[in-house]
């Protein structure tokens with residue numbers, strides 16, 4: 564256990580508000596709404612006047628290039644040391660060859676695989692570990708299909724917390740290895756992600772661990788929001804028409820939407836791009852709820868994009884809310900389309916993403932072909948995880964090396980037989 568100190572609460576947070584019934588709670592160590600139960604995810608609300616005045620005294624451009632440049636917009640006590648790892652401020656690349664290949668005006672790729680543990684989840688975990696410390700916990704746990712886990716393990720190593728991680732059986736080996744090397748206690752649950760999630764929740768209650776699960780913890784989406792804040796700031800007003808994001812639980816896209824809305828509210832941008840949320844055909848409950856206007860019906864999951872294989876998403880309401888607020892759309896893509904996007908994004912866009920990392924690119928292609936996105940529009944795709952996270956899928960997408968004897972004649976035969 565690390566020493567328990569009392570920290571001042573974050574002054575910029577005004578309250579936590581239930582997404583369903585609107586009940587409001589003062590800031591504190593809370594998970595979901597007490598009257599709505601698990602479904603009642605709490606949204607963190609801020610004092611934007613205070614934030615605007617702080618930002619006018621210490622302008623953003625003078626600050627460190629990581630997510631803590633947005634301190635006033637994050638729900639963490641100012642007294643707590645930030646982790647040393649550089650999370651966020653990931654590069655946005657213009658990809659003109661990819662745009663030409665897809666036949667669209669402009670494609671930007673924001674490479675979130677460049678975060679310390681190589682996925683977007685580092686944004687959420689860095690807020691999660693600080694909230695654990697703020698509330699006096701020495702231990703933190705999560706259930707994850709992989710990336711939330713590896714990022715929690717890495718950020719725990721950076722802050723001295725002990726981490727317990729519940730992974731479903733099918734989590735890819737590189738992700739599990741990442742957890743182990745960072746010193747997490749890894750519990751491989753012989754079951755689905757949903758079962759791992761429930762076991763983790765029960766264990767947190769039993770053992771008094773802090774629960775870093777974006778399905779119940781109100782603060783994590785605030786970390787994810789930093790990608791939206793960055794998109795607004797890094798592009799300096801030259802916003803794309805669309806921002807494309809892969810969707811599993813729905814926390815990532817709702818965070819990005821919230822961040823963009825806040826930057827509009829604070830006057831950094833004058834409009835919010837339309838959000839395109841992309842799910843895999845084999846795990847598309849949020850797309851179905853979006854299309855039908857009905858409540859979410861949990862589904863089976865069958866896709867190689869493990870990071871978005873979520874059959875019972877918890878953040879579906881706010882995902883749909885943010886997509887509608889932006890006049891956005893949703894679309895689903897097949898595993899073959901995802902594998903093709905892995906190849907295209909790497910070969911033509913020069914960014915290597917894992918399957919869920921490039922699902923947005925697969926969705927973009929389909930949205931252009933089906934006329935949802937116009938050819939004279941511009942798009943930013945968030946590449947949410949690095950390709951080395953899932954070697955097996957990458958190999959499936961990439962093909963084989965050519966075997967040659969060390970002779971020029973043999974080389975010539977190999978090259979002439981090769982079709983790329």
Ligand SMILES: *Cc1c(COP(=O)(O)O)cnc(C)c1O
Pocket residue numbers: 682683684710711777809810811812813814815816870871873917919920947948
């Ligand atoms: C978690 C994750 C997503 C989706 O985020 P949700 O909040 O589950 O919608 C997308 N891509 C990668 C690589 C992820 O790890």
